[in-house]
Amino acid sequence: MIVVELFLEFALLSFVAFGGATALLPEMHRVVVENHHWLDDQTFTHLYAIAQAAPGPNVLVVTLIGWEIGGLLGALASTVAMCLPMSVLIYLLIDRWESFAGKRWQKAVSIGVAPLAVGLIFSGATLIAQAAAFGWATWLLVAATVVANLRTKLHPLWFIGVGAGLGLLGWV
């Protein structure tokens, strides 16, 4: 059953999702496109784009991937798999959080995981670029987005709008 497999794969991923669903992009691509061939590169990129343009938590890219693979059941399975394990853990741990917050090992994990999360998000960006086979005009848009996003406080939705417009015109 593809839905069961999907559930198990995503439940496993939820345990290493430091940095949220965004940090999982490279691994989801590896599992879904490279290992299982459930989706192709193009569909994966498109789903990522749709998730970018939709409101809601970042985790919903997982929902879209589940939908394309297994319909409504797939969407539910992938979303629940991504959210449930940590939700249960946090439900059990929150009352004890005070007792280990600030301990040396807890701080070490928090500090130690940050550079890994940066690497994961950077990898996600390179992977989207690879999967979508960007040309020079597309790379120009990517570079412009990076600079504008770092230098201004413009809402991300403006960028999405500009990207959609340029794409509709066939310029990127």
Place this chain on the structure above:
Amino acid sequence: MEGTQLRTESPSRPDLRALFLGFSSVGLSGFGGVLPFARRMLVEERQWMTAEEFNAQLGLCQFLPGPNVVNLAVVVGKRYCGLAGAIVAPVGLLAGPFAIVLLLALLYDRYGSLPLVQGMLRGIAAVGCGLLFAMAWRMGSAIKDKPFFLPFTALTVAAIAGLRLPMPIVMVAGLVLSGGVAYWRLGRK
């Protein structure tokens, strides 16, 4: 307990309905991450918790892997309505956006092969890619002790993007090494 004296009781205690509606509004209001909206709703608009309480609870949500804002919904839901709240709050958070992305997915399944739609999605993907690079840059800049920790960023990129190793293995190994260095650095201070 010195905290009990100082603690100002939150003016309103939400019931299940309020939890569902409150987190629904959070889920539907943000693009590219809704955590700031969760803070605004909980601390400023509905005043279910103080800023200090929010920060303390967020600690564990950010410490554990997984979608932080979903974790936060579980914590807030449990705090006010126990197990039922811990289920209702995250469901409220995700139900609206879930329906919207499925609607978009239906449209995609129908019209996704049109060149115009493909062009548009390509443009959005390019911008999304740029936003990811910018996010990595910003997070990387915020890391302290860069000479010690940025090499782990490079190793992660090499292992994940370069060698395409499975992420669970990379994360466990990375966490042992990078967390080990952090543990050692903490001991020296």
